[in-house]
Amino acid sequence: MIPGPMSSLTAQRWVKVVLSLFVAWHFFAIFTAVTGQSTSLIHPAPLPALQLARYTHWYQHLLFMHNAYRFYVPDPGPVQTLWFRLQYAGERGRKVAYWYEVPRRNEFSWRMSYQRYMSVTMLVQMMGPDPTDQTRLHPTSEALLSSYVRHVAHRFPRHPQVPDAGPLQRIEVYLVSRTTYPTGYDIQRGLTLDDPRWYRPVYYASYNPAGERVQLEISLQILREQLPNILANFRDTSEFFSALFPLTAEILLYDYRFRWESGTDRQTALRQLNLPEPVQQLLRIVPEALDLAETKPVGPATYSELVGTLHTLCGARRGLRLLEDDLLPLGVRPRVAPPETSPLTKPSATAPESLHPLLPPFQPKPPQKNHSPKPDSPTSP
Amino acid sequence: MWRSLVQPIRDYFRELGRYLGRGWDHFWFAPGDPTAIAVVRILTGTILVYIHLVTLSIVLDLIGAHAWVDLQAIHALRSGAHLEELRQKNPRIAEDIITPMFFSVYYYLPQQNWLILTVHCLFLLAMITFTLGLFTRLSNFLAWLGHLSYITRGFTTWFGLDTVILMLSFYLLFTDSGATLSLDSLLRAWRQRSRGSDWRELLLAPAPPSWSANFATRLIQVHLCIIYACAGLAKLQGGTWWAGTAVWITMMTEEFTPMDFQWLAHLGRHTWWWLSAILTAFTIFLEVSFPFLIWTRFWRPILLFLALLLHGGIGFIMGLGSFQVAMLTACAAFISPEGWRWFLSTLLRYKEPTDGDRVSGHPRHQGERIPVPA
Numbered sequence: 217m218i219p220g221p222m223s224s225l226t227a228q229r230w231v232k233v234v235l236s237l238f239v240a241w242h243f244f245a246i247f248t249a250v251t252g253q254s255t256s257l258i259h260p261a262p263l264p265a266l267q268l269a270r271y272t273h274w275y276q277h278l279l280f281m282h283n284a285y286r287f288y289v290p291d292p293g294p295v296q297t298l299w300f301r302l303q304y305a306g307e308r309g310r311k312v313a314y315w316y317e318v319p320r321r322n323e324f325s326w327r328m329s330y331q332r333y334m335s336v337t338m339l340v341q342m343m344g345p346d347p348t349d350q351t352r353l354h355p356t357s358e359a360l361l362s363s364y365v366r367h368v369a370h371r372f373p374r375h376p377q378v379p380d381a382g383p384l385q386r387i388e389v390y391l392v393s394r395t396t397y398p399t400g401y402d403i404q405r406g407l408t409l410d411d412p413r414w415y416r417p418v419y420y421a422s423y424n425p426a427g428e429r430v431q432l433e434i435s436l437q438i439l440r441e442q443l444p445n446i447l448a449n450f451r452d453t454s455e456f457f458s459a460l461f462p463l464t465a466e467i468l469l470y471d472y473r474f475r476w477e478s479g480t481d482r483q484t485a486l487r488q489l490n491l492p493e494p495v496q497q498l499l500r501i502v503p504e505a506l507d508l509a510e511t512k513p514v515g516p517a518t519y520s521e522l523v524g525t526l527h528t529l530c531g532a533r534r535g536l537r538l539l540e541d542d543l544l545p546l547g548v549r550p551r552v553a554p555p556e557t558s559p560l561t562k563p564s565a566t567a568p569e570s571l572h573p574l575l576p577p578f579q580p581k582p583p584q585k586n587h588s589p590k591p592d593s594p595t596s597p
Numbered sequence: 598m599w600r601s602l603v604q605p606i607r608d609y610f611r612e613l614g615r616y617l618g619r620g621w622d623h624f625w626f627a628p629g630d631p632t633a634i635a636v637v638r639i640l641t642g643t644i645l646v647y648i649h650l651v652t653l654s655i656v657l658d659l660i661g662a663h664a665w666v667d668l669q670a671i672h673a674l675r676s677g678a679h680l681e682e683l684r685q686k687n688p689r690i691a692e693d694i695i696t697p698m699f700f701s702v703y704y705y706l707p708q709q710n711w712l713i714l715t716v717h718c719l720f721l722l723a724m725i726t727f728t729l730g731l732f733t734r735l736s737n738f739l740a741w742l743g744h745l746s747y748i749t750r751g752f753t754t755w756f757g758l759d760t761v762i763l764m765l766s767f768y769l770l771f772t773d774s775g776a777t778l779s780l781d782s783l784l785r786a787w788r789q790r791s792r793g794s795d796w797r798e799l800l801l802a803p804a805p806p807s808w809s810a811n812f813a814t815r816l817i818q819v820h821l822c823i824i825y826a827c828a829g830l831a832k833l834q835g836g837t838w839w840a841g842t843a844v845w846i847t848m849m850t851e852e853f854t855p856m857d858f859q860w861l862a863h864l865g866r867h868t869w870w871w872l873s874a875i876l877t878a879f880t881i882f883l884e885v886s887f888p889f890l891i892w893t894r895f896w897r898p899i900l901l902f903l904a905l906l907l908h909g910g911i912g913f914i915m916g917l918g919s920f921q922v923a924m925l926t927a928c929a930a931f932i933s934p935e936g937w938r939w940f941l942s943t944l945l946r947y948k949e950p951t952d953g954d955r956v957s958g959h960p961r962h963q964g965e966r967i968p969v970p971a
Binding site: 224225226227232235236239242243246247250255256259269270273274277278279280281283284285286287288289290291292294295297321326327328329331332333334335336339340346347348355356358359360362363364366367370371397398399400401403404408409539 | 621626647654663669751805816820843845868
């Protein structure tokens with residue numbers, strides 16, 4: 217038995233007073249930290265909490281206790297990642313591209329390292345837009361992104377796969393997230409997690425290796441100006457159109473095409489580009505897109521054709537099964553249905569365009585004479 | 598008449614003040630056995646060592662001279678220089694943006710990778726000695742400072758685990774967490790006893806109760822309740838938490854999940870929703886009720902078991918194992934020191950000698966009642 221100093225049994229009065237004041241201040245600061253942060257745009261923090269937090273933020277920051285402890289609120293949302301397109305000088309004025317996807321899970325042997333990289337990509341996008349310009353990220357995120365670009369430029373000063381490529385010229389940043397995650401019903405329909413159409417890459421800005429913003433290349437600018445017209449063809453249908461299609465078409469038309477024209481075989485060219493995993497998955501589903509990119513002339517027409525091919529073939533090869541939920545509710549279905557036909561194949565003429573945003577629309581057909589809905593049917597006009 | 602009317606009110610408030618004062622004094626400053634806090638130290642230190650060991654290969658990407666967030670950006674963010682453009686456009690909005698006031702040792706180091714790596718390794722060494730309980734007071738401070746500096750230098754590399762682990766290591770600074778279950782206590786006991794003593798006896802040698810052990814335990818307990826309350830109440834604002842699909846979404850977040858859970862969708866038409874709804878309700882129930890029920894003797898073991906299920910489940914579904922261990926480490930502060938001593942004695946197959954009237958191994962003083970936290 218080791219007798220301890222009796223002084224450890226009771227604290228002196230002045231110690232109690234000082235520590236009591238500390239406890240009051242400390243938990244007040246934490247209280248302002250957790251109440252002074254908005255859950256979302258529609259759940260803003262109360263103004264008094266925001267104003268009080270201004271007096272305690274130095275303390276919160278000093279001890280790194282400013283976290284609001286709101287895990288997965290208001291709802292668990294999509295994870296945000298970053299794609300960097302690094303452009304190096306090539307032969308005869310051509311460019312050589314290299315894609316860097318952050319984070320790519322299979323490149324990490326430890327979960328902790330992967331998680332750190334995931335934080336790098338997520339925290340930069342969580343601060344929302346610039347309060348004065350919704351097309352730009354928050355100034356804090358802007359400063360961080362410039363730093364990210366400098367890091368990437370320092371990491372890849374030369375093309376990792378093409379030794380004879382020239383110096384790094386520019387870096388394009390894409391903010392990537394999933395549109396949503398599939399529900400159980402989506403999976404039952406065949407819309408699984410590995411479907412590349414869930415991804416939504418958004419071009420953000422171009423930078424020079426020093427992290428300063430530069431203009432997008434003129435050729436890409438011209439191409440992207442065509443995009444609204446091209447997309448207009450697909451907006452008429454409710455097919456699952458992904459922002460990944462135009463980007464993949466762009467990659468094929470420029471990055472891949474340039475490598476292929478320099479005499480590199482298909483597999484090597486794709487390896488040299490180090491394309492992000494969803495783009496690779498899309499090209500595995502629609503390999504015909506590579507044939508198109510190799511044979512057709514570079515221009516807006518081929519671009520449009522590539523987007524269309526990716527859209528159509530990916531949709532066809534990842535066909536959806538209709539579920540009971542995709543049909544009209546029982547109460548509003550036509551009461552008289554032909555016994556030999558299924559509502560899956562013969563939808564009602566009054567069915568809406570699509571009951572699910574990801575499903576193809578029902579094609580209205582004229583009602584058959586023998587099976588027209590009764591006049592008192594809730595769906596009859 | 599006036600005096601006789603006011604007197605009862607005055608007496609009531611005087612009594613109330615005395616009652617609250619006694620309660621406050623007892624809650625924060627009653628002496629307690631430091632065993633639970635020693636267990637928290639070992640677990641916190643182990644997590645810290647794990648965090649820094651496994652990321653050694655990428656440490657320069659996080660805090661090196663050319664890290665993801667370099668010092669150029671950090672200086673701009675701390676000085677507010679990045680708001681210059683915004684200030685010109687709208688000075689009032691720019692004024693409302695709080696500039697970070699983080700502190701990091703690495704902010705003041707020359708940007709030489711070898712130097713950064715050396716300092717980082719010294720901090721790692723301090724984390725190891727903190728875990729083992731060697732020079733515990735000093736190593737506790739260095740471990741906390743090392744992790745704080747690492748996180749604030751990385752700037753965007755932190756996640757929930759870091760805030761919990763910083764909270765734990767900060768609160769441990771208020772007491773001597775190496776009073777027992779540590780190399781410090783082992784050496785102390787070895788010096789004072791015969792050298793042939795059983796090592797388990799030396800390791801489990803009880804430490805005298807101290808008010809600071811109780812104070813640190815209370816800080817952790819109160820902070821943990823705030824974490825659960827905020828996490829639970831904020832979830833009530835979310836549509837998917839109400840609909841019961843939130844857990845399903847986390848299961849589908851394949852960027853985190855260690856395995857594919859899509860097969861659950863084929864178990865039945867609505868089975869996935871039922872499963873998700875039950876787990877969602879369980880999560881919200883635990884997080885909202887924890888801060889209130891944990892203080893009652895009846896509910897405490899149940900809630901701690903449910904917390905084990907919750908964090909084990911999150912670790913299984915989302916793969917955030919270290920974060921869950923950190924949360925459970927904070928929960929460990931709610932287990933009584935007697936409980937820990939029994940657990941450790943059973944684990945080490947050591948039978949503590951009965952020594953008459955004892956409170957968690959410490960001899961009770963004549964006529965003294967020694968309360969223990971929780």
